[in-house]
Amino acid sequence: MPTQAEKAATFKSLHYRNEPLVVANPWDAGTARILAALGFEAFSTTSGxxxxxxxxxxxxxSVSRDEALANAKAIVDATHLPVAADLENGYGHTPEAAAETIRLAVSVGLVGGSIEDSSGDSARPIYDFDHAVERVAAAAEAARALPFxxxxxxxxxxxxxxxADLDDTIRRLQAFEKAGAEVLYAPGLTREEDIRAVCAAVNKPVNVLAALKDAPHLSVAELASLGVRRISLGSALSRAALTAFVHAAREIKADGTFGFAAATFSLGELMDLAAG
Known part of the structure; x- marks a missing residue:
């Protein structure tokens, strides 16, 4: 099993190769092991x-920092691959909270993590610019203090x-880069011209959220051509799995039939993937 430092070095290198890194998003240990068996190279948790x-x-x-980090640790422990985490807004409004969340993330074996500028306040959902930058700077300082x-x-x-303010989004990402972020991310961008503009505006790798439900589904190659270095899936895989679950349950309840079973893997096949 590689050390945390070795996984961190691998994870960083994956952001700087010729083709984009596709980061899969498992939601528990079993899905992490299945995704590893299928050949994915790195993971991030999914808050959704x-x-x-x-x-x-x-x-x-509604999900506490302790619960999120326990979930992340289960995924870290399930696989030899690098794991990052969706750390929401750092589970607190202050720069100090963001920095502490980074330190706690490292303590459970993570080698990356994201912190957003969303406040959780429906009246003012995005932190003011200066406060958002201060939070990023504090988190980046905590990350830079690590030995890997x-x-x-x-x-x-x-x-x-x-x-949908592209100018403000770019302004924020540029400030976040200057404050020390290693990857920049504006989830929800869907237009090619907007993604290209963001990638051109910063020097650090840009992550794009793929597989949004009601958006153009750009391929890995198409995103690469726009300058994207990293692609994540957010809740897409969990939504796909649970959608199949709901369709199967509805068939049983509404029709009294079990046709869904014909398209499923056998239990043995799934155990081979998940348990090795």
Whole structure:
């Protein structure tokens, strides 16, 4: 099993090769092991996938930092691959909270993590610019203090909160880069010209959220041509799995039939993937 420092070095190198890194998002140890068996190279946790698993709503503060880090540790322990985490807004509003969340993330074996500029306040969903930059700077300082590279991702959340302001998004990402972020991320960008503009505006790797439900589904090659260095899936895999679950349950309840079973893997096949 590689050490945390070795996984960190591998993870960083994957951001700087010729083709983009596709980061899969498992939501528990079993899905992490299946994704590893299928050939994915690195993981990040999904706050949405975890929230649904716990029967809660994502983005409402209903999942605690301890719960999120326990989930991350289970995924870290399940595989030899590098694992990062969706650390939401750092589980606190202050720069100090963001920095402490980075330190705690490292303590469970993570080698990367993202912190967003979303406040959780529906009246003012995005932190003011200066405060957002201060939070990123504090988190980046905590990451730089480590004895190995930690891929700290700074997220500009405008587009997930109905603020389709590309200029402000780029301004924030540029400031986050200057403050020390290693990866820049504006989830919700869907137009090719917007993604290209963001990639051209910064020097650090840009992560793009793929597989959004109601958006153009750009391929890995198409995203690479726009300058994207990293692609993540967010809750997409958990949504795909749970959608199949709901369709199967509805068939049983509504029709009294079990046709869904014909398209499933056998239990043995799934155990071979998950348990090795």
């Amino acid at each position: 996938g975890l929230a649904i698993t716990l029967g809660r709503r994502d983005g409402t503060g 590279p930690f891929m700290f991702v700074a997220r500009a959340e405008n587009y997930l909160h109905g603020r």
